[in-house]
Amino acid sequence: MPELPEVEALRQLLADRLVGRRVLRVQPWAISVLKTYDPPVDALEGREVDGVGRWGKFLQVRCGELSLVTHLARAGWLRWYDSLPADPKRPGRGPLALRLRLAEPEGAGFDLTEAGTQKRLAVYVVSDPQQVPGIARLGPDPLDEEFTRETLARLVTGERRRIKGLLRDQSTLAGVGNAYSDEILHRARMSPYKLAGDLDEEQVDRLYQATRDTLGEAVERSRGVSAGRLKSEKRGGMRVHGRTGEPCPVCGDTVREVSFHDSSMQYCPTCQTGGRLLADRRMSRLLK
Numbered sequence: 001m002p003e004l005p006e007v008e009a010l011r012q013l014l015a016d017r018l019v020g021r022r023v024l025r026v027q028p029w030a031i032s033v034l035k036t037y038d039p040p041v042d043a044l045e046g047r048e049v050d051g052v053g054r055w056g057k058f059l060q061v062r063c064g065e066l067s068l069v070t071h072l073a074r075a076g077w078l079r080w081y082d083s084l085p086a087d088p089k090r091p092g093r094g095p096l097a098l099r100l101r102l103a104e105p106e107g108a109g110f111d112l113t114e115a116g117t118q119k120r121l122a123v124y125v126v127s128d129p130q131q132v133p134g135i136a137r138l139g140p141d142p143l144d145e146e147f148t149r150e151t152l153a154r155l156v157t158g159e160r161r162r163i164k165g166l167l168r169d170q171s172t173l174a175g176v177g178n179a180y181s182d183e184i185l186h187r188a189r190m191s192p193y194k195l196a197g198d199l200d201e202e203q204v205d206r207l208y209q210a211t212r213d214t215l216g217e218a219v220e221r222s223r224g225v226s227a228g229r230l231k232s233e234k235r236g237g238m239r240v241h242g243r244t245g246e247p248c249p250v251c252g253d254t255v256r257e258v259s260f261h262d263s264s265m266q267y268c269p270t271c272q273t274g275g276r277l278l279a280d281r282r283m284s285r286l287l288k
Helices: 004-018 149-156 163-168 178-187 201-222 227-236 281-287
Strands: 023-028 051-055 058-063 066-071 076-081 096-102 109-114 122-126 256-259 264-267
Touching: 004 051, 004 058, 004 076, 004 201, 004 227, 066 076, 076 227, 149 163, 149 201, 163 178, 178 201, 178 264, 201 227
Parallel strands: none
Antiparallel strands: 023 096, 051 058, 058 066, 066 122, 076 109, 096 109, 256 264
């Protein structure tokens, strides 16, 4: 799933290519992608793009008083074209979910695509991004200047959830998902199973700095990278996430994995858990 750094890179890419340009056509190719119907999506046609924003993992293309807002979900992606390919002959049968075409330069625009059968990519046309339920529920953005160490301390105070789950909760912290929560916790030298409310002052300091540094560095690595290379750039920058069985780049211990029904997390026992292996409930069930 694209997370804050990748969505921020897409925001920068679109800002460079869309602002000041007029929308010629917006074509939904999968009816399931549209989550709003009033105003209709074609109300954007003929309008000039005057800004591109990001709200957590949401992208906003602003056209005056209307905005096209999208969430790429787990399997969605944005593909920019200087010259868009031919329209598909059978709508709804391929990965193409929505196409936005500019009036000029002729043929330029972007596609929103989604792989797989679980269609969760979402598109909204709204007058205010806060009308999108997912945006209205968002917590603070960890790269915002107003996100301070004191902000994080307030978020963890009294929390009985594990820190991994808290970092992934979009209503607590906007934009962090499974991959970057693994990376943040590895840098903070913290077990993903640690209860958030049990963090002491020094651990809050470490977690805050790890959050800012991990996400900030990922944004910098992604800056200027083409949309087609962002996924590989993300994978290449990971220390533990997606690297089960490989040596930890910090201590050399083997990166371990805990699997769940629809995801997995990776961690380094030496760096994060004092050498202790975390229980993998899925494997425990298989061994019974």
